[in-house]
Amino acid sequence: MEQKNGTLLEIHDLSVSFRMYDYDEFRHNDIRRRLKQTDLQVISDLHLIVNPGEIVAVAGSSGSGKSLLASAILGILPDNATVRGHLHYKGEEMTAARQRQLRGTEIALVPQSVAFLDPLMKVGAQVDGHRRPRQTERRKSLFQRFGLPDKTPQLYPFQLSGGMARRVLVSTALISEAQLIIADEPTPGMSLNQALEALRLFREMADEGKAVILITHDIDLAIEFADRVAVFYAGTTVETAFASDFKSGPDALRHPYSKALWNALPQNGFLPIEGFQPYAGNLPGGCLFAPRCPYKTPQCIAEIPPIREVRGGEVRCQHEMNF
Amino acid sequence: MSLEAKNIYFRYNKKQSWILENCTLSVEKGECLAVFAPSGYGKTTLAMLLSGYLKPVEGQILLENKPLPKKGVCPVQLICQHPEKAVNPRWRMKQVLEESGTLHKDVLGAFGIERAWLDRFPRELSGGELQRFCVARALMSGADYLICDEISTMLDVITQAQIWKVVLAEAAKRNMGIVAITHNKNLAQRIATRIIDLSHSV
Numbered sequence: 001m002e003q004k005n006g007t008l009l010e011i012h013d014l015s016v017s018f019r020m021y022d023y024d025e026f027r028h029n030d031i032r033r034r035l036k037q038t039d040l041q042v043i044s045d046l047h048l049i050v051n052p053g054e055i056v057a058v059a060g061s062s063g064s065g066k067s068l069l070a071s072a073i074l075g076i077l078p079d080n081a082t083v084r085g086h087l088h089y090k091g092e093e094m095t096a097a098r099q100r101q102l103r104g105t106e107i108a109l110v111p112q113s114v115a116f117l118d119p120l121m122k123v124g125a126q127v128d129g130h131r132r133p134r135q136t137e138r139r140k141s142l143f144q145r146f147g148l149p150d151k152t153p154q155l156y157p158f159q160l161s162g163g164m165a166r167r168v169l170v171s172t173a174l175i176s177e178a179q180l181i182i183a184d185e186p187t188p189g190m191s192l193n194q195a196l197e198a199l200r201l202f203r204e205m206a207d208e209g210k211a212v213i214l215i216t217h218d219i220d221l222a223i224e225f226a227d228r229v230a231v232f233y234a235g236t237t238v239e240t241a242f243a244s245d246f247k248s249g250p251d252a253l254r255h256p257y258s259k260a261l262w263n264a265l266p267q268n269g270f271l272p273i274e275g276f277q278p279y280a281g282n283l284p285g286g287c288l289f290a291p292r293c294p295y296k297t298p299q300c301i302a303e304i305p306p307i308r309e310v311r312g313g314e315v316r317c318q319h320e321m322n323f
Numbered sequence: 324m325s326l327e328a329k330n331i332y333f334r335y336n337k338k339q340s341w342i343l344e345n346c347t348l349s350v351e352k353g354e355c356l357a358v359f360a361p362s363g364y365g366k367t368t369l370a371m372l373l374s375g376y377l378k379p380v381e382g383q384i385l386l387e388n389k390p391l392p393k394k395g396v397c398p399v400q401l402i403c404q405h406p407e408k409a410v411n412p413r414w415r416m417k418q419v420l421e422e423s424g425t426l427h428k429d430v431l432g433a434f435g436i437e438r439a440w441l442d443r444f445p446r447e448l449s450g451g452e453l454q455r456f457c458v459a460r461a462l463m464s465g466a467d468y469l470i471c472d473e474i475s476t477m478l479d480v481i482t483q484a485q486i487w488k489v490v491l492a493e494a495a496k497r498n499m500g501i502v503a504i505t506h507n508k509n510l511a512q513r514i515a516t517r518i519i520d521l522s523h524s525v
Contacts, residue, residue: 061479062451112450112477113407149363162404162473163362188476189404191362191506217479220509264480266509272484276435 007091008180008211009050009073014085016043016065016072016235039082042280043068043235046085047307047314048213050180055202055212057222057243059261060232061277066215067112069232070182073213074109075099089180108178110186112215114165117157124153127171135175142171145197162189170198174205181205182213187221199225220265223247228313231258234277234288237307240314254315257289287317295319324352324387326373326399326468326500331382333368342368346382348519352467355494355501357515359508360522366504367404369521370472373502374401386468396423400466404473406453410445416456417441423464433489434459435482450477458486462493468500475510487514 021035043065050056058066071077073087075096087094089102103109118126127142128134143152146167157165170186183202187195195218202212203225216222223229223243231239238255245252250259260273275292278284284291290300305318327349334341342365350356360366371377372384375391384391391397403409410419420426420441431438434455445453454474461469469490475483491514494501505511511518 059479062477062482063449064479067449114405115408161363161365161367167362185477189362189473189506192508194362195506217477217483219480261480264484266480266484266507266513270484270487270513272481272488276437279437279439281439282437 006052007049008052008054008089009048009213010086010088011046011048011069011073012086014043014046014048014069014072014083014087015041016068016077016084017041017082018078019080019082038281040281041235041283043072045304046232046236048230048237048240050211050213052179052209052211053206054228055206055214055226057219057226057229058213058215058232059217059219059222059229060238060257061234062217063277064232065235066232067184070109070184070213070215073099073182074103074107076103104176106178107180107182108173108176110169110173110181110183112184114157114160114162114169114189117165117168119157121156122153123155123157123160123168127153127168127175129172129175131176138175139171142174142201143167145201146171146194147197163191163194166190167194167198170201174201178210180211180213182215184215185217186214187216187218195221219246219261220267231255231261233257234283235280236288236316237314238289238316242313245313252311254310254313255289255317256293256295256319260292289317325349326502327383327385328369328373328379329383329385331372331379331384333365333372333377333379343372343379346521348521350468350500350502352500353495353498354517355491355503355515357511357518358502358504359506359511359518359520360504362506364521366521367472370401370470370502370504373468374399374470376401396464396466398467399470400461400464400468401470402454402457402461402472402474404476406450406457406477407445409457410453412445414445415441416443416445416448419445419456420460420463423460427463430459430463435485451479451482454478455482455486458490462490466499467497468502469494471501471503471505473504473506476506483510 017039020040021037072083127139128136148167166189173181186198206212214222223246226243229241229243229246230237239258241253250262253259263269263271273292286301286303287305290296305316307314307316331343331346332341333343372379375397436455
């Protein structure tokens, strides 16, 4: 796979599948029903490029594999997962050993669930981590910027509110010397000002030449700080757009799903499109969005559209986007 | 016909200062009340008090001028902020849903719950998928009031719009009262018939 110069992270043709045991469909009502081993492909042909100094927002349907992407980059998927494709960090192939070495030092994660905090460890010690010397001063200044009360470091995770726990999680990643932060929905539960502060801190990091992958549902906040937006649907990237495209509205976007996302924002109509994202075990042939797409043609159902470049962004749709 | 919090005071132990102090709020049937407050203010505590999971130290929670019933399915149902912490990790999703009554097919359709998910464990589903189960579970119990504690923050905007559409349609049909705790002003303006900001009232 050809490498562009100077990218921080490059992902090409990434697929993730899980080995699992399911009832044989045809034998479901059979008295001899038995378990069958199947591979459930949850991420397919995914592309993502992250440059230094950039915030790439990852938006998209819940269950489209956004968090799995984070786990795949860090190499922390469970044992029954199979990863195929090319992952390059600073131009070098990511191997399991390299992932182990990079995670926590070069690449930091802001986990999605507040349940990732150690329930038996006080927050302050947890954020300082095992680094020597302990970065207590940096932690204090981070907590202050986040407006966390002075007593917070002495609390246990169960004593925190949802928004406080989020701010603590974001601090754990910001305090590290990481070159790349993967923030998996860092802002829910935070008030608007706190969320803005968190994103401002990410922006400062990116401006120092580091990079952030910001997985989020708060598209309206993300586009204020991000450079590019990757839109995920059913385990693949359907569009990579500039953040400014989302600001200028649906006409600047390239994929019908991105347009639907824009239209569903509470401030832009709150209009949901019909239907649901297909289940990973039951994907349609052809374009994954075709069953819900208002512009589908027989060709969309027949084959998976390739990725094309349109107006500087990338889109996986065969239509010329001038609906 | 309303759910009321009357001058409630709450703290988890006596050494602590008050989390909620003289907090009063009421929601009528058929109304959707959006509640704003800064993070750490005690919104989730308030939600737990309103739905009977916690007892106020002073003051009362009144449902139609009576305290919340102690037996049976509570007519005030809470939908939590973190769905992964609100379901039994050792139950399959089918069992989770059936906790609040017999499963109807139309419920699955309305919330976009796939049949295959019913045989899975909670850790095998995404946050958004789990939250649909939690909303379905609360609506299936036949509650009169729903307390929604930031239920859509972990959902994508299309699913958020879909779920609120179902909740609001169901609420209108059964004349339910809703308390929606949220940080998103735009969302509140869309769904609520009344908005209060608790940070100004104390």
